[in-house]
């Protein structure tokens with residue numbers, strides 16, 4: 001088995017290639033929109049959601065080519081959320097993935113349309129008639145991504161986030177927000193990777209669901225620690241943004257030491273049901289390590 005970094009680089013590269021192929025050429029009209037979509041998606045991002053889809057896909061012996069498409073769909077939804085999140089009506093951020101955010105590089109109307117079009121492209125990919133032989137399964141996956149992205153998922157979490165500025169949230173309320181805002185898509189990425197397999201073993205899906213829920217929260221706790229600790233150049237986005245915006249975070253609620261402990265607990269919880277599967281779960285365990293130990 002290759003080492004984790006080699007595996008992750010390979011997935012990141014194949015995701016980049018697949019996204020490159022799925023996005024419309026910038027030369028086709030409307031050129032500005034297509035150019036801006038490619039700008040928002042390509043050449044940046046850790047591709048954590050694609051890595052999760054592939055790790056789960058490998059766990060369930062799914063075809064890598066099919067997982068590529070599911071991974072693209074989730075990365076497109078994620079990219080759309082970042083474009084909209086950076087707009088002045090939301091988090092108002094000028095920097096994303098180390099470059100000007102989409103509305104800064106283009107304009108607000110274009111950024112709005114980029115988000116809209118990336119979201120529909122995600123569903124176009126996931127509903128492609130030749131993606132899976134099992135249309136019922138494909139429908140279930142499409143349904144899952146829609147739910148994870150909508151008002152009972154990511155968009156709902158974002159609404160709570162916007163309402164929470166200046167509010168004194170409890171840890172439970174903060175967790176509720178993040179389960180939706182960040183966790184839902186991370187869970188969808190994992191389950192969609194598994195969904196590409198021809199056989200769905202219920203025990204494996206349950207273990208993956210448990211993993212994804214815990215690792216989604218761990219991802220957010222680490223994000224809050226990094227926002228408080230790392231610099232803008234390392235993060236590729238404005239550091240200290242949450243504190244400046246008077247937003248509750250795991251660090252403001254728990255303090256740094258407890259937040260770090262929580263990340264470790266969530267990591268342990270995430271992988272707790274995987275040991276029974278031995279080597280098949282290696283990438284999931286390594287990915288949990290990466291998510292909790294990342295520096296940006």
Ligand code: GRG
Pocket residue numbers: 044045046047048078080081082084085090097154155158181182220223296
């Ligand atoms: C606008 C509907 C809508 C939703 C926005 C995800 C989100 C909701 C906003 C992003 C704001 C943010 C900083 C959330 C914290 C966690 C997070 C999703 C960070 C960014 O994800 P990474 O680190 O980004 O995976 P890369 O650039 O590596 O893909």
